[in-house]
Amino acid sequence: MPELPEVETLRRELERVLVGQIIKTGKVFWPGTVAPLSSSAFVKKLSGQKITAIRRRAKILLLSLSPSQLTLAIHLKLTGQLVYHPLQPPQRGRDNSPLLRGGARGGVVIGGHPEDPTKHTRAIFHFTDGSQLYFNDLRKFGWLKLLSSNSKEGLLARLGREPLSKEFGWETFKTILQRYPNRRLKQTLLDQTLIAGLGNIYVDESCFATRVMPDRRVKKLTDSEIKKLHRAIQRILKLAIREGGTSARNYVRSDGRPGGFVPYLKVYGRTGKPCKNCRAPITKVKLLGRGTHFCPQCQK
């Protein structure tokens, strides 16, 4: 679920609160999340490191660390979350009763943090100012990797164009599409080695906005449709970023609140509901092994 707009939303939010922070320590609850390093090696390498920058490439977050010069790469895959808990200032008055400290289930932890790890918390980072970053991941597909400069290059080498970059003009987009003329449009749009950052939601939405069926052979697209699709992809991604992403299922922003793009969805997750353009019921089929939503009347 986290696609480019969701990861970019997190990048912007975390950049504000994490750059300059020093990692005091960490805890790993599911070793697979940090493989191939052991949990202890992972924590040891991170401890004492300062976060100097947070970038994004495709759906990957890249945290630059100093002085090690390593990069912490984070992929949320389907259900990953990064939730930041700022330090809660100690409170006074009756709420400060020791009885509430680390108290019973549902109790507030005064001067601590709003939540204990959930059963889906796979790792926690503790910063020297007392704040924490939780990595939650229901399905355990997400990962955290500590990379040298070389291994980082290796990881990023195969990724295609950033769809919101200056280099992604419509002519470039056309060239990319023509690379595999016999493919279905959806397959090329999802191919991270060609275009980096689109996922199932924004592909279906972009196809609807262009009034094109996702299973169209790429070579059958007209120039006018390619231009329209190019504009639609950029417009939808930008709007979704502005809205903080799409919380269709698990995704939340770094403060735990959902993104605001769901009301803008025209086809994704609207199976059987009337098309917002023509009232025909939105149809869902399986294409390339993925749930694929479209309007049978509007899209050709």
Added chain:
DNA sequence: CACTTGACCTGTCCGC
């Protein structure tokens, strides 16, 4: 090359 299946996982939902 196009396309499918399975693997990695756990939760929700639906029909019986």
Added chain:
DNA sequence: TGCGGACAGGTCAAGT
């Protein structure tokens, strides 16, 4: 109520 199965959908590997 529980139980089995489909489904969610990012990515890669392996097979047809």
